[in-house]
Amino acid sequence: MASGGGSNLGAILDACRSGRISAEVVVVISDKAAARALTRASDVGIPALPIPPEAGETRESHGERLLAALGPFDADLVVLAGYMRILSTAFVQRLSGRMVNIHPSLLPRHKGLHTHRRALEAGEPEHGCTVHYVTPELDGGPAVLQAKVPVLPGDDETALAARVLAREHVIYPKVIGWIAAGRLRCPDGVPMLDGRPLTAPLIDDGSLA
Numbered sequence: 001m002a003s004g005g006g007s008n009l010g011a012i013l014d015a016c017r018s019g020r021i022s023a024e025v026v027v028v029i030s031d032k033a034a035a036r037a038l039t040r041a042s043d044v045g046i047p048a049l050p051i052p053p054e055a056g057e058t059r060e061s062h063g064e065r066l067l068a069a070l071g072p073f074d075a076d077l078v079v080l081a082g083y084m085r086i087l088s089t090a091f092v093q094r095l096s097g098r099m100v101n102i103h104p105s106l107l108p109r110h111k112g113l114h115t116h117r118r119a120l121e122a123g124e125p126e127h128g129c130t131v132h133y134v135t136p137e138l139d140g141g142p143a144v145l146q147a148k149v150p151v152l153p154g155d156d157e158t159a160l161a162a163r164v165l166a167r168e169h170v171i172y173p174k175v176i177g178w179i180a181a182g183r184l185r186c187p188d189g190v191p192m193l194d195g196r197p198l199t200a201p202l203i204d205d206g207s208l209a
């Protein structure tokens, strides 16, 4: 599910196509009819469904429509890749342990929006991104993998966001690959990688296979 440019979707599609991960994208859903993510999918023959909220529609009923749309595809995993709309609690609970998100900060720092700006304003020496399982607490689900980037002198939001995004394109397919291979699960709210609980997120330093 994506709202915008879909560069993370592109990275995931590349990883699937090249065989680096053993997974298949079966459908792409967007809340924005004009999202580039939808054309990225339809261009390669993947069903692309625009499902924007309707006027006056509650978050709950939008969530029900999303579940109904997903149903026929029988997806094992829902991947939020720049999906910028808060999902209903019922939607999140229905997909408990089967939905992941990527967030452009080193969670728990900078939940929510404008993460790059806030990292710059706070004068932080490093910033990054986090892949986590989704729970009803916004950006609060258990984290699996993070990548760090330095904040460099002269950085603005655009430069910092681009540096982080490049790392997103590496860590998101990696985590999806772990899940597809049966190496990563999240029973009872605790991620388990290769049979071991992750009590803190792993940091991708290039050595993780």
Ligand code: GAR
Binding pocket: 002, 003, 004, 005, 006, 007, 008, 009, 081, 082, 083, 084, 102, 103, 104, 112, 129, 165, 168
């Ligand atoms: C990414 O930076 C992703 O981390 C962020 O939106 C961007 C989407 O880029 N997601 C969030 O902020 C979610 N709260 P993309 O459309 O090019 O993949």
